Each structure stands twice: as C-alpha cells, then as structure tokens.
Amino acid sequence: MGEVEEVAKRVDKKWVNEAKAKAKIIRGDLEAAGKARKGKGGMGKEDEIVVKKLYQQFKMLEKFGDELPVIVERLVDLNALHQEASTFGDRIEAAESAVAEANLVLKSCETSLAELEKGMGGMLQQVRGEVEKLGALVEKKGGGE
Numbered sequence: 001m002g003e004v005e006e007v008a009k010r011v012d013k014k015w016v017n018e019a020k021a022k023a024k025i026i027r028g029d030l031e032a033a034g035k036a037r038k039g040k041g042g043m044g045k046e047d048e049i050v051v052k053k054l055y056q057q058f059k060m061l062e063k064f065g066d067e068l069p070v071i072v073e074r075l076v077d078l079n080a081l082h083q084e085a086s087t088f089g090d091r092i093e094a095a096e097s098a099v100a101e102a103n104l105v106l107k108s109c110e111t112s113l114a115e116l117e118k119g120m121g122g123m124l125q126q127v128r129g130e131v132e133k134l135g136a137l138v139e140k141k142g143g144g145e
Contacts, residue, residue, distance in 0.1 A: 016068045019061055026058040 033051045064071075 020065055023058055023061040023065060026054050029054050030058060
C-alpha cells in the first residue's frame with residue numbers, strides 16, 4: 001500500500017497534463033520528421049533511431065493519456081481509505097477502553113450502594129431501638145404523674 005501512496009503523490013493532475021503536453025510535442029516531432037523524410041527522400045540512420053524512440057515514447061504515453069486522470073483519482077481515494085482504516089483500530093481500542101472504565105465505575109457504584117444499604121439497615125435498627133426506649137421512658141414518666 002505504501003507503493004500506491006508514493007505513486008499517488010508523484011502522479012497528480014499536473015503530471016498528467018505534462019505527460020499530455022510531452023505526447024503532443026512528440027507527435028509534432030514525428031509529423032515534422034515525416035514531412036522532412038518525404039522532402040529529402042529518406043532519413044539517415046541516426047534520424048531513424050531518434051524517430052523510432054520518439055514514436056515509442058509517444059505510443060507509451062498515448063496508451064495512458066486518457067486513463068491517467070482516473071487512475072490518479074482512484075489512487076487518491078485509496079490513500080484516503082487507507083489512512084482512515086489505519087486509525088480505525090485506534091478508535092476501536094479507545095472505545096473499548098472507555099467501556100471497560102465505565103464497567104469499573106459501575107461495579108464500584110454497585111459495591112458502594114450495597115454497603116450503604118447494609119449500613120442504613122443497621123442504623124434503622126438502632127433508630128427503632130432508640131424510639132422504643134424513648135417510648136418506654138415517655139410512658140413511664142407519663143404514667144407516673
């Protein structure tokens with residue numbers, strides 16, 4: 001995937017436009033060479049080699065001229081998807097960590113509530129005992145007068 005990212009960085013619309021311009025220049029050179037050949041009645045060996053090289057470059061560039069913008073666009077999209085996918089695992093880990101922390105807090109709250117309930121039950125027993133004692137004292141004092 002790293003190779004794809006590198007190609008996407010190197011191949012942009014500017015590069016595609018430059019390749020198209022280069023292909024046009026090569027086409028012009030080929031046409032000029034063809035006209036010169038007709039005018040002279042033939043070319044020398046060096047001229048033939050140059051023309052063949054230019055023609056090969058032109059054919060290579062011509063094949064990709066229409067497809068390069070689509071390829072570049074897809075590479076850019078793939079790069080964006082790759083970057084999003086690479087952070088997806090981190091986001092899942094963060095969410096799982098938050099859930100685990102929430103579970104710990106919830107267990108702590110449950111433990112605290114159970115202890116509070118137990119303590120409140122004991123205190124209620126004491127209050128009842130004290131109210132009964134108080135009621136007995138009131139009856140004793142109220143009955144004695």
